[in-house]
Amino acid sequence: AQSVTQLDSQVPVFEEAPVELRCNYSSSVSVYLFWYVQYPNQGLQLLLKYLSGSTLVKGINGFEAEFNKSQTSFHLRKPSVHISDTAEYFCAVITQGGSEKLVFGKGTKLTVNP
Amino acid sequence: KAGVTQTPRYLIKTRGQQVTLSCSPISGHRSVSWYQQTPGQGLQFLFEYFSETQRNKGNFPGRFSGRQFSNSRSEMNVSTLELGDSALYLCASSASLASTDTQYFGPGTRLTVL
DSSP, X not given: OOEEEOSOSEXXXXXXXXXXXXXXXXXXXXXXXXXXXXXXXXXXXXXXXXXXXXXXXXXXXXXXXXXXXXXTEEEEEESSOOGGGOEEEEEEEEETTOSOOOEEOOOEEEEEEO | OOXXXXXXXXXXXXXXXXXXXEEEOOTTOOEEEEEEEETTXXXXXXXXXXXXXXXXXXXXXXXXXXXXXXXXXXXXXXXXXXXXXXXXXXXXXXXXXXXXXXXXXXXXXXXXEO
C-alpha cells in the first residue's frame, strides 16, 4: 500500500520569501501525485497534479512541484509567498490502475508573516 | 458551474445517535467520494460511489455507509455514533472513475459527537 510523508507539519516564512514544502511517497508501483490546499473552514482545492511527462509541474497561484522518481519525492515550491498563501497544504497519491482513491499526507501548515 | 455542496455544514450529535450527511456533486459529475478529516488521523478515504454503486471502500467499520441516487447526489450515514467520529467529513466529485480525473471538494460537514 502506498503512503505519503510530509516532512514538516508547520512552516513559518516571511512575506515575499521563497518556500518549499516537502513530500515523499512510498509505493511499489507507479503513482499519480497531487498537491491540494485547504484554507480555514473550506474544502480542498487542487493546486497541481503530476500524471506523466515533464517532471516539473506548474499549478495555480504561482506554485510548482517537481517529481523525482529516484527520490520518490514531489516537493512543492513558490519563489515568493504572500500573506494570502497562509493555509494547510496536502500532498496526495493515487496508485496507477489501483482501486483506492487519494491517499493523503498529514499536511503542512504554511504561515506567511508580514 | 456550481461547486460541490454539502449539507448541513455543522452538526452536533450525542453518542449512540445516527447521522446522515448529504453531498451534491458538480453538475455532470458521476463519481462521489467521501473522506474523513481528523487532527489525529488526517484525511482518510471512506468510500466512492459511481452510477449508484459503491466502487471502492476504505478501512472503516460497517457503521459508516453511503448511497448514491440517480441524480448522482450522495448521502453518507453513520450509525451508533462514537466520540471518535467527530470530524470534518468531505465530499469530492469527479467526472468519472479515472484516477487521473481531478476531484473537486466541497466545504465539508463538521460533525461533533458529545
